[in-house]
Amino acid sequence: REGYTLVGDVQISPDLIMIKGNDAMARSIQKWETIEDFFEDVYAPISTFVELSDSLRGVISVKPNSVKITADIQQIAELQVPDVKVKIRGYNYMKNHIVEPLLITVTVRGGVNIIKNLSPESVSAFIEYQKVLSDSSGVIVPTIQVPENVSVLSVSPPYLFHKVRI
Numbered sequence: 001r002e003g004y005t006l007v008g009d010v011q012i013s014p015d016l017i018m019i020k021g022n023d024a025m026a027r028s029i030q031k032w033e034t035i036e037d038f039f040e041d042v043y044a045p046i047s048t049f050v051e052l053s054d055s056l057r058g059v060i061s062v063k064p065n066s067v068k069i070t071a072d073i074q075q076i077a078e079l080q081v082p083d084v085k086v087k088i089r090g091y092n093y094m095k096n097h098i099v100e101p102l103l104i105t106v107t108v109r110g111g112v113n114i115i116k117n118l119s120p121e122s123v124s125a126f127i128e129y130q131k132v133l134s135d136s137s138g139v140i141v142p143t144i145q146v147p148e149n150v151s152v153l154s155v156s157p158p159y160l161f162h163k164v165r166i
Helices: 024-027 112-115 129-134
Strands: 004-013 018-021 046-051 061-065 066-089 099-100 102-111 124-128 143-145 150-157 158-165
Touching: 004 102, 018 024, 046 158, 066 129, 099 129, 102 112, 102 158
Parallel strands: 066 124
Antiparallel strands: 004 066, 018 061, 046 066, 066 102, 099 158, 102 150, 124 143
């Protein structure tokens, strides 16, 4: 459903199946597909069984003949995390280099249950000291780290200014 998202990976159980049949053919099979199934207007976690394909009936048989598909569906939520401190990695004191601003706002998106439990400390930003030293443009884009199943929507300001004091 619009306004909802898949959180994490779809879980398939069991993740291994038994294949019986022609030895040479069975050994060459790396994966086995399910029949095509569509899920529309989903707005809550789902757990359902899906049949395995029987495309080689009579030649190869598979056990079990279905797998359980589980997916966490949550309403989409966004959160602005202000005052994220940009850290300089790889060096503690930059005598001749000035990087500003060192506080940024990061807007993140994810499932509502993920976002409601997100702590501001779990969003971090950094630049590598070597990147500062090699910069000749005066503009540096910080690297943003967020927890799994959370995506970065925007960073404000989107870049930092780098000046060299002479």
